[in-house]
Amino acid sequence: MAQHYFDSDPGAASRPQSVDLVLPDLHLRLHTDRGVFSPDRIDLGTRVLLESVPAPPAEGRLLDIGCGYGPITLTMARRAPGASVLGVDVNARAVRLARGNAHANGVGNARFRQIAPDGTPVAEAPQDEPAEDAALAGPFAAIWSNPPIRVGKAALHTLLRTWLDRLAPGGAAHLVVQKNLGADSLQRWLDAAGYPTERVAARAGFRVLRTTR
Incomplete structure (x- = not known):
């Protein structure tokens, strides 16, 4: 059966490696593996996002939807050391990698949680932390995401509504x-669904959309 980065427990054989995320304000060495999103390099869309967004709020709760091995979450946390940053993903392998990357890079204000597609926490005993589960409810002062477009339109819309x-x-x-992969149609859907959305950046075939409630 085909394995995807949005599977909860990818069966791809492990092949650990590392990639570097180098931005004007930070440098992170990140461990990756097969079975997660973009294991061989920092995805171009992620880079476009991180080079385009304004600084995150300095405090409060911040969220990364579909965190993978952590590049967006850890960047938010580095840029907002007074905030509490949560990365969520359905992929157990990605969440384990992200936790290790936070520790290896000395980022103490980032936490990661495996979730089901509906946004509920997946039991990970003995690592369960009730405070982190409660934090899933928000509210979040900001959300950054390179969402899993390939999961399918219906699942993507449910995911975005949830968060x-x-x-x-x-x-x-x-x-x-x-x-x-449908940036313009997604913008139209978000507007129609009650989430006012504007395009704030465009580069290398990617759109960065800003959405509010």
């Missing part, structure tokens, strides 16, 4: 989506 409804009043979500 966008947890934005704090006045909060904003920044999403990066490849134009050829």
Whole structure:
């Protein structure tokens, strides 16, 4: 059976490696593996997002939807050391890698949680932390995400509704989506679904969308 990065327990044989995320304000060495999103390099869409978004709120709860091995979450945490940053993903292998990357890079204000597609926490005993589970409810002062477009339109819309409804009043979500994978149609859907959305950046075939409640 085909394995995807949005599977909860990818069966791809492990092949650990590392990649570097180098931005003007930070450098992170990140451990990756097969079975997670973009294991061989920092995805171009992720880079476009991180080079385009304004600084995150300095405090409060911040969220990365579909965190993978952690590049977006850890960047948010480095840029907002006074905030509490949560990365969520359905992929257990990705979550384990992200936790290790936070520790290896000395990022103490980032936490990661495996979730089911509906946003509920997956039991991970003995690592369960009730406070982190409660934090899933938000509200979130900001959301950054390179969402899993290939999961399918219906699943993607459910995912986005789940988390966008947890934005704090006045909060904003920044999403990066490849134009050829439906960035413009997603923007129209978000507007129609009650989430006012504007395009705030475009580069290398990607759109960065800013969405509010």
